[in-house]
Amino acid sequence: MKRRLFIASSLASLGLAGCGRVKESLTNGPFRGALVSTEKLNDKVIGTHGLAREYAEADIDRNFRVNGLDTPSDGAYAALAKDGFRGYQLVVDGLVDRPQKLSLGELRAAGVKPQITRHDCVEGWSAIGKWNGVQLGTVLAMAQPKSNARYCVFHCFDRDQSGQLYYESLDLGQAAHPQTILALDLNDKPLDNDHGAPVRLKIPTQLGYKSAKWVSRIELVADLKPINGGTGGYWEDQGYEWYAGI
Amino acid sequence: MTSGKIYRHSIAARTTHWLWTIAMLVLVMSGLQIFNAAPYLDASDKSDPARRVLAFDAQEGDKPAGYTIVFGHRFTTTHLFGYTDDGAGAETPRAFPGWLTLPGPQSLADGRRWHLFFAWALFIAWVAYLISAAVRGTLRELVIRPSDFPKLLPMQMYYFRLRKEPPPHGTYNPLQKLAYTVVLFGMFPLLMITGLTLSPAVDAAFPWLTALFGGRQFARTWHFTLMVLLIGYFTTHLALVVTTGIWNNMRSMITGWYVLGKHDGVGP
Numbered sequence: 214m215k216r217r218l219f220i221a222s223s224l225a226s227l228g229l230a231g232c233g234r235v236k237e238s239l240t241n242g243p244f245r246g247a248l249v250s251t252e253k254l255n256d257k258v259i260g261t262h263g264l265a266r267e268y269a270e271a272d273i274d275r276n277f278r279v280n281g282l283d284t285p286s287d288g289a290y291a292a293l294a295k296d297g298f299r300g301y302q303l304v305v306d307g308l309v310d311r312p313q314k315l316s317l318g319e320l321r322a323a324g325v326k327p328q329i330t331r332h333d334c335v336e337g338w339s340a341i342g343k344w345n346g347v348q349l350g351t352v353l354a355m356a357q358p359k360s361n362a363r364y365c366v367f368h369c370f371d372r373d374q375s376g377q378l379y380y381e382s383l384d385l386g387q388a389a390h391p392q393t394i395l396a397l398d399l400n401d402k403p404l405d406n407d408h409g410a411p412v413r414l415k416i417p418t419q420l421g422y423k424s425a426k427w428v429s430r431i432e433l434v435a436d437l438k439p440i441n442g443g444t445g446g447y448w449e450d451q452g453y454e455w456y457a458g459i
Numbered sequence: 460m461t462s463g464k465i466y467r468h469s470i471a472a473r474t475t476h477w478l479w480t481i482a483m484l485v486l487v488m489s490g491l492q493i494f495n496a497a498p499y500l501d502a503s504d505k506s507d508p509a510r511r512v513l514a515f516d517a518q519e520g521d522k523p524a525g526y527t528i529v530f531g532h533r534f535t536t537t538h539l540f541g542y543t544d545d546g547a548g549a550e551t552p553r554a555f556p557g558w559l560t561l562p563g564p565q566s567l568a569d570g571r572r573w574h575l576f577f578a579w580a581l582f583i584a585w586v587a588y589l590i591s592a593a594v595r596g597t598l599r600e601l602v603i604r605p606s607d608f609p610k611l612l613p614m615q616m617y618y619f620r621l622r623k624e625p626p627p628h629g630t631y632n633p634l635q636k637l638a639y640t641v642v643l644f645g646m647f648p649l650l651m652i653t654g655l656t657l658s659p660a661v662d663a664a665f666p667w668l669t670a671l672f673g674g675r676q677f678a679r680t681w682h683f684t685l686m687v688l689l690i691g692y693f694t695t696h697l698a699l700v701v702t703t704g705i706w707n708n709m710r711s712m713i714t715g716w717y718v719l720g721k722h723d724g725v726g727p
Contacts, residue, residue, distance in 0.1 A: 248572040251579060263664040274505065331505055331675065333659045335567065337497030338506040339675050418663045452568035458660025459575065 256456035261387050265417035268329040273400060274340045277332075279407045282371040282379055282447075285427055290370040298411040303395075305352060307433035308362035313355055317411055320397060323347045323355070328392055330417035332424070335453065344415045346396035350389045352431070358385065362433040366440060367414055370427040373447075381414065381425040382437055382445040382455070392417050395428065420457035422448045467717035471591035475584040476712055482581040483693070485573060487686055488561040491554075492570030498554035500683055504674025512680055517542040517552030525552070578654060585647050600629050602644075603636040611637060635726070638692060646689050653682040699727035 285291070293301050298317060305313040315323075327345040334340075353365060365388050369379040387393060396415040397404060404410040409426025416423050423446070437443060442450030449455045468476070499514040501507050514528040525541025527534045537543075543550055546557020546564020557564035562573055592598040610633040616622040618634070625632055631639065655661045656669040656678040672678040700708045703722040711717035 248569075248576050251572065251576045254579070255575060259658065259660045259664065261660055261663070263666070265659065265663045266666050266669075272505070331659075331662075333657075333662075333675060334497070335571070337493065337657075337679060339504070341505050418660050420659060448568075452566075452572070454572070459655075459658035 252454045252456050255454075255459050259458050261390055261418050261458060265330050265392055268331065268341050270329065270343070272341045273329060273343050275400060277342045277399060277408065278338070278340050280334060280336075280421065281426060282373055284406050285370040285372070289429075290427065294406060294410070301411050303352075303412055303428065304430040305356040305433075306430070307366075308359040308435060309433050310357040310359060311355070313352075315352070315355075317397065320347050320352070320395065320412065323351050325397065326394075327398075328394065328415075328417070330392065330415075332415075332417070332421050334421040335448075335457070343398075343400050344394060344396040345398035345401075346394035346412075346415060348391060349383075349393045349395055349414070350391075352395060353385070353388060353433070356433070358433045361435045364434050364437055364445070366432045366434055366437070366445075367425040367428045368430040368432060369425050370429050377441070377447065379425060379427070379447045380441065381423055381447065382434075382440075383414075383416065383423070387416065387419070390416070390418060418458060422446070422453065423457050464716050464718050466715050467711045468715050469591065469595055469597070470715070471595075472588065472597065473712055473715060475588035475591070478584040479581050479588075482577045482584060483689070485561060485577040486581060487690065488559060489570045489574040489577070490682075490686060492560035492562075492565075493567060493574060494683065495554050495560060495565070496567045500680040501676040502673065502680055503676050504669075506676055513683070515541040515554035519552060523550065523552075578651065581647070582651060585643075589643070601631055601636060601639050603633065603640045607633040607636055638695070642689070642692055646685055646692070650682065650685045650689070653678045653685065657682065696727050703727060 302314040302316055303320060305315070325345050325347050327343055329341060329343045331339050331341050349365075362385065364382045364384050366382045367380060369381070371379045373379075383393070393414070393416045396409075396413050397411065399405075399408050404413060409428075412428045413426040414424050414428060434440070437445040437455075441447075444450050445455040446453075497506075499506075500512045501510045502512050503510040511528075512530060516526040516528060516533075518524040518526070519542075523537070523542050524535060525537040525539070525543055527536040527540045538550065539556065540554060542552050544556035544558055544564075545551040545553065546560070553565075560570065562569045589598070592601065607628075610626040610628065613622060613626040614628075614632050614634045617625045652668065653672055656665075656672055657675060662669045662675065669675055669678060672681050703726045704720070707718050707720070707722070708727060
């Protein structure tokens, strides 16, 4: 019995001493690589298939929850908001043959369609909203992406306390999904400032943080690595998955 | 009672047993981390306070308090749930304490990554075990059959010491068979499926699956409930491991060898 106690206590002290090293290897070592591979595996196995469920008017959350970074209130955004976004132009550029600058009127004219879908936050909660907007695929087609374009990057007006601007990205397959839209209205009213006015992404097949608010520019790129932290998005740079289907 | 040693658990059974023990432990602790980000459960598709099943709440100020609210009934759970350890030596409003969440006191991003990695580990261990147990014939000895049902009560009486001898049975007694069958073919697959239905991409690909559980938030409630049930099983399992000869049981699950004796066929 004494021997067992000795073994148990040695194991326990070894465990404590090793804690720092274990933690280090878990954050940066091969285990980190395994975690990243898990994300790639999930994307391969689950991917983006089928259509998110569309709900009835009665299911809508009229008081749709506000989440994310603070509503931008300064600089270019404030100037645009003051004028009711009449001067807003969505820039579509990067690896495209025909760069675009689209006003809200032009976006609406490209054809809008409502969807009542569920918004699933990474935190765990869900809310249902009626989003009216233009399919992202339609807007990208207007700009004619070059053959080497693989991702579209959404540059946004909002920034965190350190000044880092929000951004997000999708691959062109996710962008072409019929329910991936640039939303202009929420619950039958133009987006208010807190919900991402005047244009936000809405992708109901992925978690909420992919649905970037306050989009100012869509840039087509071949590689996400050169942009900011290199992982394809604001939250991704802080450790969240780029593939947020799960 | 005969004496001697038997080779009780194959290398595959032992490996997968410890693999899913680790996986389950990490899954529970990283799952609580994820839960802490939205510390409530609803019996509905979207979040709906009117259909709230479980919630945690805190009162700050001079006399801080933590509350666990189950079906609208409020229980004071200060220091344990609701207002508890922040993982840095103080207490703060949070559902589950910092010492219970992985990989650290507060990290939703890493909690999710760990959870999804160990979910794959559990899935692989589960499939590997089922295949090896099917090939070796263990599965046939382990799965409960209708002929075991009448023996369940006598076996329970034996555990309660209201009966001298356990009812006659094979390698596993009828209660063991019931528990293992429920865990292997009920809880494990249901935990995996309800976990998957929390994913928007899975919901789009298999909308009927999410509907089957009553929607996304309801699936989250089931996922949590199954976790609690599994901890219940684990506690019973552990109690039996200890009371029916901890060293013999541990040896047989590490080396495979089990020494026959008074606890044969009663074990965990």
